[in-house]
Amino acid sequence: MSLLPILRFPDPRLKKIATRVERVDETMRRLARDMAETMYEAPGIGLAATQVDVHKRLIVIDASETRDQLLTLINPEILALDGLQVCEEGCLSVPGIYDKVGRAEHVVVRYLDLDEQEQTVEAWGLLAVCLQHEIDHLEGRVFVEHLSQLKQVRIKNKLAKQAKITA
Numbered sequence: 001m002s003l004l005p006i007l008r009f010p011d012p013r014l015k016k017i018a019t020r021v022e023r024v025d026e027t028m029r030r031l032a033r034d035m036a037e038t039m040y041e042a043p044g045i046g047l048a049a050t051q052v053d054v055h056k057r058l059i060v061i062d063a064s065e066t067r068d069q070l071l072t073l074i075n076p077e078i079l080a081l082d083g084l085q086v087c088e089e090g091c092l093s094v095p096g097i098y099d100k101v102g103r104a105e106h107v108v109v110r111y112l113d114l115d116e117q118e119q120t121v122e123a124w125g126l127l128a129v130c131l132q133h134e135i136d137h138l139e140g141r142v143f144v145e146h147l148s149q150l151k152q153v154r155i156k157n158k159l160a161k162q163a164k165i166t167a
């Protein structure tokens, strides 16, 4: 398995819309394994293929306290959204930036698992937030885009300064 480099906001590749997975082959299974390893090492509770510059509809999530309940979702589709919750979010593609984002409290998501079996997951709380956050990535959206224009400008300036310092 390998760790994959994660694209950093505002890389334009993070705005690409991911395409459906047509076949769950060994390449896709290897990508899912590498994404999971990358997520656990980061550490994060989710990772979308978009973030590792693979523009296919695949996400991995583990929002469990014990870090042993990996969900691999292929071609995830939101079937239902309701309620409202505001949660402090961060993103592995926007390091060091955290802010509150309003999301649905409850979601129902249909997807294919690695055996190409159709599954449905119903979630509330942090898992619901993570599902919405990762599916946003597949649509080319990063969580900072839910913030005000002023905050987005300040974040881009801060990350640009950080990039200069580390260059």
Ligand code: K2U
Residues within 6 Å of the ligand: 043, 044, 045, 046, 047, 048, 087, 088, 089, 090, 091, 092, 093, 126, 129, 130, 133, 134, 137
């Ligand atoms: O970058 C990513 O997509 C992983 C995200 C997933 C996530 C963000 C906010 C809320 C839920 C899930 C995170 O970097 S994982 C680390 C994390 C976890 C909880 C809150 C903030 C950051």
Ligand code: ZN
Residues within 6 Å of the ligand: 090, 091, 092, 093, 133, 137, 143
């Ligand atoms: Zn993210």
